[in-house]
Amino acid sequence: MRTMETTQPVIFLSHGAGPSYYMSKSDNPIFAGLDKDSKAADFLRNLKSNAKLKLPRAVLVLSAHWEEPVCTVNTATNPSLYYDYGGFPQEMYKLQWPVPGAPEIARKVKDLLQSKGIRCNENNKRGLDHGVFVPLKLVFPEANIPVQRILTVFQVSLLKNLKMSDHLAIGEALTDLTKEGILIIGSGFATHNGGRPGNQVPDWALQFRKWLHDVFTNPNYTADERKNKLLSYSSEPSFSLAHMPCEHFLPLAMTCATAGYVAGKILYSEFVMQSLLNEHYIFPVS
Template structure:
């Protein structure tokens, strides 16, 4: 058990694969990219695993991807062909997925395991910058489709002990998705 709790972060994931494209001007996403690359220093300790909630996955119940080698879900369109070849071979963690499921169920919330869905771009795009070696296990947690704030806040409270167990909890998103 870790004695010091890791922080909980909300990080931008950019627009689609924006950090891996050419832009005019060339530094369009440079500031955000630099900040994402600084996250390990901000966190201060290397996490045992990362639990990520991306706004790009909503399910009837909170759901976790539980593969040992999660595939990528290229859930963007209209980008250059090379952006569909991006790789992020981080391991998953069925152990962490089961732990999260147990914590959520103990708090009275439903939680399902999914063995098929890949990591969406809200997960793999920022993590390619934060942990570029893809050597930290990653588990993605969906939102519950009804988006009830009280329910999601209770889920967050149920998971807070993970922070002392070496799990970095990260939410990703953007306040807009219009790249024009």
């Protein structure tokens, strides 16, 4: 049953540079601004209060770091962590976040997607990738939430075809879950082009931010107008500089679709490493 207490918003998080949120700036100056002592890390630690989040029944994550030929739901009971990054200090491969999965809910999500005409498989072996555990270990550090309820987390994959229309359809199909107490989080990055040390933001990145804010926060667009802007994303000249390919952008588009293409609110915005736009969005669900 839907109530105002169970309905969840939809959130997009820029998830950092590998495990940088657990690394010191002094030892790894290249990740300044995305390090463990950064404003960005502090914001995620306080996301529950910053976003006024209510107790979720479960968390479903759409991560840029899981692509499959067919949409796939993670049904692991006790998922491991998948350290899908390379070249970092050894201790970054020992991070732990012992959160249980949500296999029963995940299978219902599979049925839901199939009922909407979306082919869907399940996978009970894959661990939670760093697009999940890196940001959410900060948000839910003890892998639990208030009132002595255990946090459960599962994933729905992206598609290898990276086709915008297919991903918007998946996002749209998940809408009703928000009314059942499931917190849906898209995990990617507002821009994803590597970045480099320094503070000089290039002109193309400023242009892309302007386009991004217009698409996702302009209250004057109808749902159809906003969707059409997403479908025509490649016509924005700065897009190919901000995302190539677009897998880190798709979770943002999908969260917007899940919320019914309403205008979102920017929770946090900061350029780091010159052109990496570290932004988080929240989309209300009515």
